[in-house]
Amino acid sequence: MTITIPSRGTTSVQSESRVTSVRSVSRVLRRIPATILAVFLGAIVIVPMLWMVLSSFKTQGEFLSGHFWELPQSWNLDNYVEAWTRGRIAEYFTNTAVTVLPALFVGLLIGAAAGFALQVLVWKGRSAVLLIFLAGIMVPVQMTLLPLFTIYFQTGLTGTLWPLFLTYTADILPLTVFLLATYFRAIPREIFEAATMDGASLIRSFFSIGLPMIRNALFTVGLVQFFFLWNDLLLALTFVNSSDLRTLQVGLLNFAGEYGSLQYGPLFAAICLNVGVMFFVYLLLNQQIQKGLVAGSVKG
Amino acid sequence: MNPLIGDRKTLLILVGPALLVYTAFTLIPIVWSFGYIFTDGNAITGFTFTGIDNFVELFRDAKVRDALFFSLKYGVVMTIGQVTLGFLLSLAYVFLLRRSSSFVRTLVFFPVVLPTVAVALLFQQLFAIAPADGLVNSFVHLLGGDSIDWLGNSTSAFLVLLTMDLWRSMGFYGVLLYAGILDIPEEIIESARIDGSGGLRLVRHIVLPLSMPVLLSALVLSINGTLKVFDSVIALTNGGPGNTTTPLTVYMFQTSFQYGDYGYGSALAFLLTLICLAATIFIVRANRPDMKKVR
Numbered sequence: 001m002t003i004t005i006p007s008r009g010t011t012s013v014q015s016e017s018r019v020t021s022v023r024s025v026s027r028v029l030r031r032i033p034a035t036i037l038a039v040f041l042g043a044i045v046i047v048p049m050l051w052m053v054l055s056s057f058k059t060q061g062e063f064l065s066g067h068f069w070e071l072p073q074s075w076n077l078d079n080y081v082e083a084w085t086r087g088r089i090a091e092y093f094t095n096t097a098v099t100v101l102p103a104l105f106v107g108l109l110i111g112a113a114a115g116f117a118l119q120v121l122v123w124k125g126r127s128a129v130l131l132i133f134l135a136g137i138m139v140p141v142q143m144t145l146l147p148l149f150t151i152y153f154q155t156g157l158t159g160t161l162w163p164l165f166l167t168y169t170a171d172i173l174p175l176t177v178f179l180l181a182t183y184f185r186a187i188p189r190e191i192f193e194a195a196t197m198d199g200a201s202l203i204r205s206f207f208s209i210g211l212p213m214i215r216n217a218l219f220t221v222g223l224v225q226f227f228f229l230w231n232d233l234l235l236a237l238t239f240v241n242s243s244d245l246r247t248l249q250v251g252l253l254n255f256a257g258e259y260g261s262l263q264y265g266p267l268f269a270a271i272c273l274n275v276g277v278m279f280f281v282y283l284l285l286n287q288q289i290q291k292g293l294v295a296g297s298v299k300g
Numbered sequence: 301m302n303p304l305i306g307d308r309k310t311l312l313i314l315v316g317p318a319l320l321v322y323t324a325f326t327l328i329p330i331v332w333s334f335g336y337i338f339t340d341g342n343a344i345t346g347f348t349f350t351g352i353d354n355f356v357e358l359f360r361d362a363k364v365r366d367a368l369f370f371s372l373k374y375g376v377v378m379t380i381g382q383v384t385l386g387f388l389l390s391l392a393y394v395f396l397l398r399r400s401s402s403f404v405r406t407l408v409f410f411p412v413v414l415p416t417v418a419v420a421l422l423f424q425q426l427f428a429i430a431p432a433d434g435l436v437n438s439f440v441h442l443l444g445g446d447s448i449d450w451l452g453n454s455t456s457a458f459l460v461l462l463t464m465d466l467w468r469s470m471g472f473y474g475v476l477l478y479a480g481i482l483d484i485p486e487e488i489i490e491s492a493r494i495d496g497s498g499g500l501r502l503v504r505h506i507v508l509p510l511s512m513p514v515l516l517s518a519l520v521l522s523i524n525g526t527l528k529v530f531d532s533v534i535a536l537t538n539g540g541p542g543n544t545t546t547p548l549t550v551y552m553f554q555t556s557f558q559y560g561d562y563g564y565g566s567a568l569a570f571l572l573t574l575i576c577l578a579a580t581i582f583i584v585r586a587n588r589p590d591m592k593k594v595r
Contacts, residue, residue, distance in 0.1 A: 034397050038397060038400070041389075041404055044467065048422060052422055068433075110321065111318055113315070117311055117314035121311070122304050122305050123306045123311055132319075138576075138577065139330055143566075144326055146336055146562045150332075150343040150562075153343045153344070166321070167325060169325075171325075173322045173326070192304055193304060196304060201310070231531075234530050237534075238553075249417045252421065253421075253534070267425075274418040278415065286409070289413060290475050293413075294479060297521055298514075
C-alpha cells in the first residue's frame, strides 16, 4: 500500500455559488469550532514543551518555591553547561552518534545491495531469501537479546560499542531490504539491461545506476531507521554495561537517579538537549519524516 | 536472452553481506533462543538442561499472569485509544480544519519523533508531587484541589502512562488515517453529499467503510507496537508501584538480566512472540469479510 500526503487538502466544500454577506458571517461562525480545536491541539503539544524549556533555565530555588508560570530570573546557560559536561551528556551524545550513524550507513548500503539483487537480478532462490528477510519483521527483538548477549560476552565484545553497532545494523536490515526492493521494482528493468549490454558489470550497474536512482527512497528509509536507532532504549540497555559507553537514551535514563534526581535545572536541560536534536531535524524535514514514518510502518 | 542473470560471485557480493549479518545476528539468535527455553542458567554461569520445566513454570508463575494481564490490558486499551483518537484527528484534519490543517498536523506529529526516555522524564515531572508540584498538580491546586500522587498509585500510574503514550502517538495515527481518507475518491464523497448525507452519516456510511483497509493496518500496527511496550514503562514507572505496571517485556528483561535466568527469560520472549502473532492473525481474520465487501 502506498501512502501519499498531498501538500494541500483536497476537499472543496465551499465551492457553491456566490458568497453573500450572510453566508460569510455564517462561515466565520462555522470556523469557530475549527479554531478552538486547532488551539486546543496546539496547546497540548506546546504547553508541556514550553514548561520544559522554562524549567531548564530555572535555578533549584526558583523551581522549588516559585510558581510554574513565572519566567526564570535569568536566561543563562548554566544548567546546560552542567548537563553537557558534568552530567556527561556530551559523552552520551558521542556514543550514540558513533554507533547509530555507521550502523545506518552500513545497513542501508548492504540492504540496498540485497534489495537490488532480490528485485532486479534473476536467480534461483531469490523469493526464498526475500521471505527469510520478511520473517525478521514479524519476530519481536526480545527473541534475539539473550543469544546475542551470550555471543558478545563469549567473544569479548562486551565492554565496547561493537555489540550495539552490529545489532543495530542487523536490526534495520529486514525493513530496509523489503522497502528498497519495492522501490527497485518501480525502475524499468530495461535501464539495467541496457547497461549490461553496454558492458557494465552488475556490481557497477548497482553503484552507478541503481543507487542513484533510489536516492530519495534511501533518504526516506534512512530517516525512518535513524529515528528507530537514535531513540532505542532496549538494545542499548541490554548491551551497554559500562557508564562510559552509555548512549544518549540510557544516559538520560540514568541521569535522574545518578546525578541527583532533585537537580531540576540540569535534568530539564538534559531533556531539552535530547528533544532539541529531534526538533531541529524535524524542523528541516518534517514533510519527508511524516511521509517516511507512515509509509515505512505500514509496509512493515 | 535476459542479461540480468546473476552469477554466483556477483550475488555473493550483493546479497552476501546483508544475508550474513542478518543470519548471524537475527536468525541464528532466534533459533538459539528457542533452545535456551529447555535450559537453566546464563552466559556467565553456564547452562544445564532442564527439559520443559520453564514451560511448566510459565503456567504456574503468578507474576507471568500479572504481566500478561497488564500487557493485554495496555495493548487493548491503547490500541482502541490510538486508533479512535487517530481517526477522530484525521476526520478533523479533513473536514474541520481543512486546508489550514497542515500546520496543526505538523505540530501534533512532532512528539512522534521524540525519544521515549525524554518524554517519560518530562511526564514524570509534569505529574510530580514532591518535592515540587509538577504542572498538572499546580493546575489541580489552582482549581482548589489537593495534589495527587499520580505515579504512586497503580490506577493513576496506568492513566498517566496511557496519557503519555497517546500524546506521543496520536499524531502518527492521525496522519496515517488522514492519508487513508485522502485516498477515497472525491467523487464518492461529493455524490454522497448531493444525496443529502452529511456529517455523521457521511462518516458512518462512506468514510468509515472506505477507510477499512488503512484502519486495519493501523490496528495491526498498534496492537503489535503496544504488546511490545518497553521504553515508556521503564522510563516512566519502571514497572511500579510494586509491579502493577509491569508488562511481559519488562518482566522478561528483569528475569533475564537482573536475575540472570536465561531459560525462563527466553520462555517469556517466546510467549510474547506467540501473542504478537496471534493478535495479528486474529485482527486480520476478523476483518477479512469487511475487506472483501469494500474492495
